[in-house]
Amino acid sequence: MKKRVAIIAANGGLFDAYKVFNIATAAAATEAEVAIFFTFEGLNLIHKEAYKQLPLPEGKEQIQQGFAQANVPSIPELVSMAQEMGVKFIACQMTMDVMGLTKEHFVDGIDVGGAVTFLDFAKDADITLTF
Amino acid sequence: MKADLLVDAKGLACPMPIVRTKKGMDTLQSGQVLEIHVTDKGAKNDLSAWAKSAGHEMIDMVEEGAVLKFWIRKA
Numbered sequence: 123m124k125k126r127v128a129i130i131a132a133n134g135g136l137f138d139a140y141k142v143f144n145i146a147t148a149a150a151a152t153e154a155e156v157a158i159f160f161t162f163e164g165l166n167l168i169h170k171e172a173y174k175q176l177p178l179p180e181g182k183e184q185i186q187q188g189f190a191q192a193n194v195p196s197i198p199e200l201v202s203m204a205q206e207m208g209v210k211f212i213a214c215q216m217t218m219d220v221m222g223l224t225k226e227h228f229v230d231g232i233d234v235g236g237a238v239t240f241l242d243f244a245k246d247a248d249i250t251l252t253f
Numbered sequence: 254m255k256a257d258l259l260v261d262a263k264g265l266a267c268p269m270p271i272v273r274t275k276k277g278m279d280t281l282q283s284g285q286v287l288e289i290h291v292t293d294k295g296a297k298n299d300l301s302a303w304a305k306s307a308g309h310e311m312i313d314m315v316e317e318g319a320v321l322k323f324w325i326r327k328a
Contacts, residue, residue, distance in 0.1 A: 148268040148299075151275035152306050194266045203272060 125154040130252040134163030136176040141253045143200040150207035159240035189215035206222035256288035270296040281327045288325045289323045
């Protein structure tokens with residue numbers, strides 16, 4: 123049986139995005155079944171506009187250059203790669219309602235669900251991570 | 254060493270070498286050999302762990318200057 127990896131993305135900065143999507147794509151490349159639950163600021167990571175220019179932590183703006191030099195893929199590239207490899211994205215319905223967001227604000231191919239949708243996936247997970 | 258497919262992941266950062274390796278491996282049959290070239294130093298441990306977790310056999314690894322070369326036989 124496939125390994126299962128359940129990830130909660132609850133923060134919306136560029137560093138958070140790399141932590142989430144690097145682990146998710148690496149897990150998918152290692153034949154794991156992966157789902158990410160995006161909640162609160164974590165929704166930025168799959169927001170059609172916001173994910174193109176996620177903020178760096180204050181005072182660390184110079185690291186932007188380091189990302190380019192290290193030839194690290196962009197977040198939109200990592201997002202489509204993750205989806206292509208079968209990583210499932212679940213956007214938190216409650217947070218979307220609070221923030222006035224609809225499914226159209228997000229990248230294509232996401233699911234919208236509540237906490238129980240994620241918990242149902244996570245209950246059989248071999249690895250659970252929160253970022 | 255003779256390989257059935259070469260994946261060139263030089264210049265790419267984590268997690269790309271693993272992603273490219275997986276995609277290359279998906280096109281091979283059991284018993285065939287994949288050769289991978291990388292410059293990401295983290296890939297040394299990463300590719301070994303990847304092969305182990307997928308059940309593939311790491312046949313050889315050599316360092317030629319900044320380039321790491323791996324040969325992995327598909328399970």
